[in-house]
Amino acid sequence: MKMEKDFPGFYEEYDKDFVIKSMKKYIYEKQEMDKQLENLIRPIIKDKKCDVLDACCGIGHISYHLSELSPNSSFLGVDLTPFLIEEGKKICQDKKNITLENADINQLKNKYSKKFDISIAWKAISWMPNYDEFLKSLMSMTKGHIFLNSPFYDGDIDFINKVYEYKNENLKKSNRFLYYNVYSLPRFERFVKELGAKNLEIYDFDIPFDLPRPPVDRMGTYTEKLSDGRRLQRSGAIIMSWKTIRIDL
Numbered sequence: 001m002k003m004e005k006d007f008p009g010f011y012e013e014y015d016k017d018f019v020i021k022s023m024k025k026y027i028y029e030k031q032e033m034d035k036q037l038e039n040l041i042r043p044i045i046k047d048k049k050c051d052v053l054d055a056c057c058g059i060g061h062i063s064y065h066l067s068e069l070s071p072n073s074s075f076l077g078v079d080l081t082p083f084l085i086e087e088g089k090k091i092c093q094d095k096k097n098i099t100l101e102n103a104d105i106n107q108l109k110n111k112y113s114k115k116f117d118i119s120i121a122w123k124a125i126s127w128m129p130n131y132d133e134f135l136k137s138l139m140s141m142t143k144g145h146i147f148l149n150s151p152f153y154d155g156d157i158d159f160i161n162k163v164y165e166y167k168n169e170n171l172k173k174s175n176r177f178l179y180y181n182v183y184s185l186p187r188f189e190r191f192v193k194e195l196g197a198k199n200l201e202i203y204d205f206d207i208p209f210d211l212p213r214p215p216v217d218r219m220g221t222y223t224e225k226l227s228d229g230r231r232l233q234r235s236g237a238i239i240m241s242w243k244t245i246r247i248d249l
């Protein structure tokens with residue numbers, strides 16, 4: 001049975017237990033990507049008082065860790081999925097500098113026009129149909145820097161990938177497909193500069209350890225060792241060429 005329903009960036013209620021369990025582990029054990037973000041953002045927020053937007057925040061694990069790095073800063077986490085925000089509020093209840101809100105970023109751009117010193121969209125845009133409106137909203141709400149990451153391709157080609165994971169019971173149940181997009185890096189650079197970005201800094205992400213391959217009929221990141229010792233990250237047939245980008249406004 002072919003699935004036709006788009007995945008608009010939020011989860012259904014029957015995803016709840018699995019998704020929360022998979023996200024909560026990031027609270028107790030930092031991912032290597034999260035450590036990279038922390039290292040890049042530290043000089044900007046450590047010992048400072050900043051307003052930080054955590055867009056598509058899930059349960060707020062990025063805000064959770066960064067709030068410890070910058071306790072004087074204020075963090076607003078926004079996500080479309082109500083149960084993730086509910087769970088995040090429980091996890092962050094002792095973090096007085098974190099607020100979590102169930103909302104659509106694109107509906108908040110007037111409310112928070114140029115409000116944030118820093119905005120973060122961590123592992124978000126690859127799973128959207130495209131990033132254009134989201135980036136416009138994010139840039140209109142930010143006055144300092146945006147940090148985001150995604151798989152990118154060095155050529156002038158966008159790869160818009162619809163993934164039909166037939167053995168995923170929740171996707172079968174809801175008749176959904178997922179996006180696993182790999183975007184053109186040159187096109188992305190042109191786009192954000194046309195919107196007013198002053199500078200972009202681009203950082204490769206090289207994972208420092210091996211990840212086992214999941215069953216052949218399930219998505220999930222795994223690594224293949226290259227001849228030069230680096231590790232190629234894949235998920236299904238997709239090469240996960242992750243890059244972290246800092247956009248200076």
